[in-house]
Amino acid sequence: MGSKEGSTRGKDMRDELIRNGAPNLTRCIQCGTCTASCTVFGLDRSFNPRRLIQMFLVGDNSVEIQKAWLCSTCGVCTERCPKEVWPMDVMLSARGFLIRSFPSKNVPKDRLRSLASISRSGFAFSKRSGLRARRSTLKLPEFELDKAELEQVRRLLMLSFEGKIARQLVEG
Numbered sequence: 283m284g285s286k287e288g289s290t291r292g293k294d295m296r297d298e299l300i301r302n303g304a305p306n307l308t309r310c311i312q313c314g315t316c317t318a319s320c321t322v323f324g325l326d327r328s329f330n331p332r333r334l335i336q337m338f339l340v341g342d343n344s345v346e347i348q349k350a351w352l353c354s355t356c357g358v359c360t361e362r363c364p365k366e367v368w369p370m371d372v373m374l375s376a377r378g379f380l381i382r383s384f385p386s387k388n389v390p391k392d393r394l395r396s397l398a399s400i401s402r403s404g405f406a407f408s409k410r411s412g413l414r415a416r417r418s419t420l421k422l423p424e425f426e427l428d429k430a431e432l433e434q435v436r437r438l439l440m441l442s443f444e445g446k447i448a449r450q451l452v453e454g
Contacts, residue, residue, distance in 0.1 A: 310335050310367045312336060316363060319361075400435060
């Protein structure tokens with residue numbers, strides 16, 4: 283990592299982000315609406331979506347892109363973006379890039395736990411006791427995946443997180 287503006291590797295990273303979940307990345311006009319509306323930025327000024335998107339646009343894949351993991355995926359930035367860049371999707375695409383490029387070094391431990399849970403049950407969190415009864419009281423549908431649905435989730439994990447890390451998630 284540590285590519286500078288204009289390098290081939292940085293351009294490759296930008297092109298990969300565009301291909302894998304951030305198709306509107308180049309629409310960004312750097313207005314700062316994403317940062318101004320970001321719930322995480324309000325708590326942690328080191329997470330600046332506008333700055334990260336600027337880095338992605340110029341192909342700078344320095345250590346700063348690790349900050350994409352701080353995105354809470356609340357979607358407020360995406361709702362407010364005047365150019366439909368979909369900043370939340372850009373952050374998710376950047377996470378995918380990090381996983382595919384540097385799987386053992388760039389996935390925070392809590393995210394690995396969530397991915398392992400998704401692989402086991404189809405959900406990022408375990409069900410709390412009494413959830414089924416509360417959902418029934420509220421007339422909400424069952425909160426289960428059948429075997430075929432769980433296999434589909436696992437296949438998607440394998441496609442998204444190539445190689446060793448995906449096998450560990452599915453087998454672990």
